[in-house]
Amino acid sequence: MSSTLQTIRFGPHRILTSQIFFTSKLSYGLVNLKPIARGHVLVVPKRLVPRFADLTPDEVSDLFLSTQTIGRVIEKHFLGEALTMAIQDGPAAGQTVPHCHVHIIPRRFRDWANNDDIYAELDHTKVDNEARTPRSEEDMAAEADQLRPLFDQYQDC
């Protein structure tokens, strides 16, 4: 996959394809601009729809088969002991990018002082309040480059 100046849509944003580490027929796996933990990645349907209910059955299946594959690989790669998987489905649930997506976060015992403080980190208000510094394009591309070979056997296209 060429990464030079090619982009995909993620809500109103344009994401460089250098940040994509996984592609299925109907979904992408993206590294994250502001990860809340190492290995926090996103799974995004190729078609831009805001809500989970907007997805077709084929898109739902592809999104979560992709999530299963990515979760399995990411957990192992980042030495996780478990995974948190979540959809913030609508602004009232903390969704900030109006393009349906699944968060996958590798977890370890005691990774947060209180196990589920992780979820507050997903909150847009918290992200905004803490002004978490976005990573550089180079950092994200480097992570995607590292992950992409792990998925060679799973790529649909």
Add this chain to the structure above:
Amino acid sequence: MSSTLQTIRFGPHRILTSQIFFTSKLSYGLVNLKPIARGHVLVVPKRLVPRFADLTPDEVSDLFLSTQTIGRVIEKHFLGEALTMAIQDGPAAGQTVPHCHVHIIPRRFRDWANNDDIYAELDHTKVDNEARTPRSEEDMAAEADQLRPLFDQYQDC
């Protein structure tokens, strides 16, 4: 569906079928013993597996097509403005029942003082600490009775 003394397995627990409001080919929709919000329900694969990675492709698709259907109906019924959907996939992610399941929680703006405090509520330590009182079987059966007709058109079996 007869609800008298019939049970299904949910991890090590036996769940009365009176608490089931939705059935697809491979999944159930259950009301919740300790909901953290009105309309907080669970979607559970019929086959007992602890982790999301253990599900077959057909089970993954069925689980999330069921989640989509249930989410759409539950959000409307409980006057939600959004949904939180989450899998605590493994004990290190807060999973307390070792049987893979999806949480669906209708959300509204300002339903928690801080939008994503909801997630801390999903934490088993918090649940345990607060000693949230479990609902009675009668309460749960009454809610399932109320919900079941909303899914008549979706039942696979």
